[in-house]
Every structure is written in structure tokens, then in C-alpha cells.
Amino acid sequence: MKVLIADDDQISRMITKAAVEQSGHECIVAVDGDSAWQLYQAHSPEAVVTDLMMPGLNGLDLCRAIRSSEEDTYTYIILVTSHGSRKDVLAGMEAGADDYVTKPLDPFSLHIRLLAAQRITSLHADLARYRSALTEQARTDPLTKLHNRLKLTEDLGLLHSRENHDYCLAMVDVDNFKSYNDIYGHQAGDAALVAIATALAREVRKADAVYRFGGEEFLLVLQDQSPATAAAVMERVRSAVHDLLIEHSGDPDGFLTISAGVSAFTDGHRAGSEQLLREADLALYAAKASGRNRVSLADAFSSE
Numbered sequence: 001m002k003v004l005i006a007d008d009d010q011i012s013r014m015i016t017k018a019a020v021e022q023s024g025h026e027c028i029v030a031v032d033g034d035s036a037w038q039l040y041q042a043h044s045p046e047a048v049v050t051d052l053m054m055p056g057l058n059g060l061d062l063c064r065a066i067r068s069s070e071e072d073t074y075t076y077i078i079l080v081t082s083h084g085s086r087k088d089v090l091a092g093m094e095a096g097a098d099d100y101v102t103k104p105l106d107p108f109s110l111h112i113r114l115l116a117a118q119r120i121t122s123l124h125a126d127l128a129r130y131r132s133a134l135t136e137q138a139r140t141d142p143l144t145k146l147h148n149r150l151k152l153t154e155d156l157g158l159l160h161s162r163e164n165h166d167y168c169l170a171m172v173d174v175d176n177f178k179s180y181n182d183i184y185g186h187q188a189g190d191a192a193l194v195a196i197a198t199a200l201a202r203e204v205r206k207a208d209a210v211y212r213f214g215g216e217e218f219l220l221v222l223q224d225q226s227p228a229t230a231a232a233v234m235e236r237v238r239s240a241v242h243d244l245l246i247e248h249s250g251d252p253d254g255f256l257t258i259s260a261g262v263s264a265f266t267d268g269h270r271a272g273s274e275q276l277l278r279e280a281d282l283a284l285y286a287a288k289a290s291g292r293n294r295v296s297l298a299d300a301f302s303s304e
Helices: 010-022 033-043 059-069 086-095 107-138 149-160 177-184 186-203 227-242 273-289
Strands: 002-006 026-030 047-051 076-081 099-102 167-174 209-214 217-223 258-265 295-297
Touching: 002 010, 002 033, 010 026, 010 047, 010 107, 026 033, 033 047, 033 059, 047 059, 047 107, 059 076, 059 086, 076 086, 076 107, 086 099, 099 107, 149 209, 149 217, 149 273, 167 177, 167 186, 167 227, 167 273, 177 186, 186 209, 186 217, 186 227, 217 227, 227 258, 227 295, 258 273, 273 295
Parallel strands: 002 026, 002 047, 047 076, 076 099, 258 295
Antiparallel strands: 167 217, 167 258, 209 217
16 A cells, blocks of 8 residues: 655654555655645545644644545545544544544554555445446446437537537447348347447548447447538448348348438537437438438538
8 A cells, every 4th residue: 555644854754654665555745735635636646644834734734635636536644643632633524534533642552544545445446346347347348338319418519619620429229120130130130230230330430439329229429520521421331231241131232331420510600419319310211211231411511
């Protein structure tokens, strides 16, 4: 465990450092509150042993600064007081400290508290990992492992908060997919969706994103693209799906294909995300109506 010591008294620092190292922990030493805060930001220690009274930030200020900066991490803070008065201890706990020791420092008392610190910070680290995994799971489609609509909503919100940032949406639908399920069964249908999702993700850049919009529908967010270049990207994507050669006896082409509709958030057309989704959906409908296995631009850009 990495432990930060903050104390302006040299002898106290030496005693505390020796006790921490004797307990088997890595030690970082600060000579006042300001340098302690800087070292904390630079090294992210799991535990802090801080004197109450120091130049610059005092122990209470350091506790508050640490607590306000924490997000998914937790730092165990041990406050060192000269007298252990109830007033000092209460103030330290209210500022964010977890425990306290009194001067002169007893190495055994500090060792016991560092054992508790190691246990508590380990539990917090585990919880942070679980929260991260659950957050990712909530935003991932379980079948295709693509992003889902919750993640799409969040990402579109971020895109619209950035000024002068062009992007395109491409709504994709697997052609005649209901008949594919009827002929080959839902297990084969699921396998086909996974294969198509993989092809979609493979054909776009890392800066782009692919989402399962629902059923056999997918949504692509293509960054920094004009309607014309986005249409060219989707033609490549359409061709890649066709080249999978997933046999479909119920389709005139003989294989599973996709149709796509493209809308754009560009200079002169700063529409909201709901309108862009509607425009992409209408363009997809036009692609379906004109024969499937093709890409159509939204009406606002179809003449470009």
C-alpha cells in the first residue's frame, strides 16, 4: 500500500516514516499541507497519515481537499493530533478523516490502523470495479456486444454539446429478416445478427460507434463526415455485409443484405438528435421502398 505522510515536524516525520515502512508499506513524505496535496494528486496514495496543525493546508483542509477530489477511489485518512482532544477528533472526522492517533506516535497503534486502511481501500477498489462492470453491462447489447440505446442517448447528448462538430447517423436494417427467422430459426437469426454486427464494427473507424438500435436494426454514428462521405462509408459497409454470403432463400438476392438511411448534423442543418433519428429512419424507409440492399440519404441531402 502507498502511504503519504504529512507533518511539518522532522522528528515526527522520521518516526512515522519508520513505522509505516516497518509495516511493509511504501512511503511518501510531505513537509507541509501544500506539498502533501501536490504529492497526493501526483501519486494517488491509498492512505494518508496527516498531522492536524501544519503550514499551508492544515490537516482538516487536506482531508476536505482529498474527499472532494475522490470519484471511484477511496483514500483512508488517519489524523495525527498532539493531545487527542475530543474537539480535534470530532473536527477531523467531520472533515473526512477515518481514524486518528495521538502524539507521541505508537508504532503498534499506527500498524493496526494501516491494516484497517488496507482492508477498507481494497474493498472500495473492488466496489469500483464492480460498478464499472455494471455500468458497461447496462450500456451493452447482450447478444451482439455492441453499444445499446442507453449508450446511444448518452453519446448523442455529448456530441450535441460540442459546437461545430459535424457527424452523420446511419440507420441500418437487415433486409427480409423476419422471413430469415421463419426459414432458419431464431438461433440462426441470432448468429446472423452477431456476424452482421461484427462486420459493421469492423468497417468503421475507431472514432465512430455502432449500436444495436433494436431487433434487426443498427445505428452508426460517423464522426466528422459529410453526407456524401458517410454514404460512401455505408456503401462499403453494405458491401461487407453482402460479402458475408449468409444464405437466405427467402431473399431475391439469395443472401442476407442490409439497407441504410443516412442523416447528417452539419453546418446549416444543426438538427436535434430526435429529428436526425427520424430523418435517418425515413431515408432507410426510402431505401427499402426502392428495392432494399442499398443506401439512401435523407431528403435534405439527397440532391448533393
